[in-house]
Amino acid sequence: MAPVLFLQVSPASGVPIYRQLQDQIRSQIAGGRLAPGEFLPSVRQLAQRLAVNPMTISKAYSLLERDGLVELIRGQGMRVNAPTPSANGKARRQVLLPLLQQVAATARQLSLSPEEVFALLEPLLKESKHD
């Protein structure tokens, strides 16, 4: 059974739909809201719910499969894999990567040194720990 996921896409956000899906599902898996053995919603189901083309869903799924987060079971769908010890941490970092790349690009654009960026980021990271 495919659980109901909190998935939402903004076609006008500039971020490709398949990538939004990829990142969100990655998050859901990393956060444990999608347990190993569970199946992702079927391509057509999700396509209808989000009003996007099935092939776009399929593309997101295929990328998740390529990354080993999910496995194709013929005739059934995409099953969430048990995380490898290292894959768990790796998967979580993958989620953050796009954001960090954007940070790096922006910092560079502004000629901000790595130290300045760290100094700015550190309090934010530690601040949000106790709530």
Next chain:
Amino acid sequence: MAPVLFLQVSPASGVPIYRQLQDQIRSQIAGGRLAPGEFLPSVRQLAQRLAVNPMTISKAYSLLERDGLVELIRGQGMRVNAPTPSANGKARRQVLLPLLQQVAATARQLSLSPEEVFALLEPLLKESKHD
């Protein structure tokens, strides 16, 4: 007078030419190799030297002008500006802040330690410093 700059573009690098130029010139200014009051090479001059279209040079120049690093003097060319207070101060960091907050929020959601985030971000920040 336009000093001779060390500018080099690789059309096949995947990075747009205008952006290569923008970044390199930005570097030259930040590094002091291009002092305030000096002029950039003329669009046509540089276009011929690098074997690219003048409009591509112009695009890079215009972006630098938009960012306030350079000023258009009619009939003469692009003159390097004196660095403005905002170019060095808090203003630049304010731009980065929303992004960093998002990073912090995501990292927290994924239970990533600050150290892990730094380890991930550092190579990205330093990677783009090649000049």
Next chain:
DNA sequence: CCATGTGTATTAGTGTAGTAATACACATGG
């Protein structure tokens, strides 16, 4: 005024990423 020097607005060509439409291969259950 004219020749020559700036940068650029406008327009068009080109490549490619993203998306979509169609048809297919395979699996399952009746």
Next chain:
DNA sequence: CCATGTGTATTACTACACTAATACACATGG
């Protein structure tokens, strides 16, 4: 076997980024 369920290969369409060709506006010096 057939109906219905998976995902996807193939193909085409579309939008946009990048680059380029042309013609223009303005400034300067003879």
